[in-house]
Amino acid sequence: MGEMKSIKVFITGAGAPGAPGIIKSLRKVTERKISVIGGDASPQNSSGAGMLDRLYGLPQAEADDFIDSVLNICISEVADVIIPLVTRELMPFARNRELFSEHGIYVSVSNPKALETANNKFLLMKFCRENEIPAPDFFQAASEEEFIRAAAALGYPERKICFKPPVSNGLRGFRIIDDGKDRLWSLIHEKPNNIYISFNEFLSICKEAGSFPELIVMEYLPGAEYSVDVLCSNGRFISAIPRSRDHIKMGISFAGTVVHDKEIIDYSKQIVEGLNLNGNIGLQFKRDINGIPKIIESNPRVQGTIVLCTAAGENMVYEAVKAGLGESFSVPEIKWGLKMLRYWDELFIDADGNKIDF
16 A cells, blocks of 8 residues: 555644644644644734644634635645634635635535534524433523523522523533522632622623623533534544543633443434534533433534544544545544543744744
8 A cells, every 4th residue: 555645734723722632633643744734813822833834824704804815825735624623713614615625625614504503502402302312401591581481490499500602612601590609709719710690690780781692591410521522424423432521621621531421422423413514523411410411512613622532542633634535444442431631831932933942
């Protein structure tokens, strides 16, 4: 068998927290040479600066020239594959997949219809409920009256509840209603990323703002939380690796363990096939009071903590590249039980943008 063709991969969001792990996964490939270039809206503060072969500045995803900028860079670089890391970029890329394909560039992204459901937590949980995939009890609320009715229907105050916007990522907008919390103690002693709020405090904030946001109000799930890295190709399930989220800071996993949970794997398969998703997909589950794993959201893109899957034996980032290029591969055995611990590290860049050792 001859040497495999060298390829060039372009990643966006090169300064995202998970970018280093994704770059490492591509660097671990030994069967061919892979050049890894990237783009970021703030290249001067991007961790990718010292890890990529080249780094470019990009407009924000909402900018009119975003797609043209990426296309021009990829044409000049003769890139083969684009892997988006930023949620807001997914729909622009999905709507322009054929444009990139005309230039021989594969974009690892799902189709627009699939993204509309996968990116909207209400539509996702509605889909799961309709297809007998466990989901939390939930309601939509776009006014104070609807919020109060939803809370009552969910059993508040006897049952703890939580809420979040239908479209968001990370912990943005997520709060747990807990009237038993000592607000003054939290204010003085906790860091300013507390996810708890009292019922009346939330309503007071909305009244002061003069508007009420669109929310999903749902039952609070007290059990263990899992993030699942799923690989699929145009609606065809290939593999899934669940990992427990053992320690979370600012919505990012700092410790996790790969777990062979067949129930969660089967639910993940049903979701990606039912929605016709493509590429690397992230799903999140949390166990309810009875231990049942219920879907809470999806990230229809590659997740930064996917590097744990690479360490466990399956390089799902590279497999998504191969699937997109029409190349065959086999799914390897997984080192179940492997644990990842993250820690802060420093990257030093000189005035010319070159990485230096310290």
